[in-house]
Amino acid sequence: MTPVFAFRDVRCVRGGRMLFEHISFEVPPGGAVSVSGPNGVGKSSLIRIAAGLLRPADGEVTCPPHRALMAEAAALDAARPLGAALHFWATLDPAPAPSSASATARVAKALEAVGLAPIAAVPVRLLSTGQRRRAALARVVASDAPLWLLDEPANGLDVASVAMLERLIATHRAGGGAVAVATHLPIALPDAIPVVLG
Numbered sequence: 001m002t003p004v005f006a007f008r009d010v011r012c013v014r015g016g017r018m019l020f021e022h023i024s025f026e027v028p029p030g031g032a033v034s035v036s037g038p039n040g041v042g043k044s045s046l047i048r049i050a051a052g053l054l055r056p057a058d059g060e061v062t063c064p065p066h067r068a069l070m071a072e073a074a075a076l077d078a079a080r081p082l083g084a085a086l087h088f089w090a091t092l093d094p095a096p097a098p099s100s101a102s103a104t105a106r107v108a109k110a111l112e113a114v115g116l117a118p119i120a121a122v123p124v125r126l127l128s129t130g131q132r133r134r135a136a137l138a139r140v141v142a143s144d145a146p147l148w149l150l151d152e153p154a155n156g157l158d159v160a161s162v163a164m165l166e167r168l169i170a171t172h173r174a175g176g177g178a179v180a181v182a183t184h185l186p187i188a189l190p191d192a193i194p195v196v197l198g
């Protein structure tokens with residue numbers, strides 16, 4: 001099966017220091033990669049390479065052009081109501097498949113999925129830490145991207161929210177989507193390809 005996402009012999013150098021090398025994997029539709037390792041080993045760097053934000057020092061990366069990144073900063077306008085802040089990205093993020101729902105419908109569905117629909121009118125700056133993380137996840141869900149790149153997605157989430165995250169990932173994969181998750185917290189990712197750095 002043609003992989004959705006692949007690294008071939010990838011090497012990463014930052015600030016003149018080699019973080020990792022010879023990283024190879026192929027993720028088929030519905031597949032997952034789990035990136036783990038101690039602090040500072042390069043987990044976020046690997047996710048940034050996959051997102052196209054950092055160039056590998058060597059090797060080859062195959063990614064769909066439409067991918068969604070959840071990193072530390074949610075990049076949601078603090079002054080806007082949550083729904084409007086998400087709508088901004090849903091219209092701006094690269095257009096998903098032609099069969100996809102409208103930006104408004106995708107945002108409404110994503111807010112329901114992360115349990116934030118009741119506070120869609122609340123400005124982003126008033127959200128709690130966990131709500132901000134769920135809002136960042138809503139942005140990923142609303143993107144309809146075939147590849148999700150999640151950097152420490154469980155940070156700041158309570159037990160119920162981690163279970164919700166796991167369900168959302170499972171649903172995405174069941175629909176043929178792929179995911180890469182960098183985490184130091186346990187997240188259920190059945191049959192994920194392990195990439196252990198360090």
Ligand SMILES: Nc1ncnc2c1ncn2[C@@H]1O[C@H](COP(=O)(O)OP(=O)(O)OP(=O)(O)O)[C@@H](O)[C@H]1O
Pocket residue numbers: 014015019037038039040041042043044045046184
């Ligand atoms: N812009 C940069 N320039 C140079 N070095 C950097 C830069 N950004 C990160 N680094 C270094 O790259 C290394 C790996 O960082 P990275 O954030 O990828 O690690 P990580 O495994 O995700 O860490 P953590 O578990 O603490 O989040 C660190 O030593 C960091 O200082």
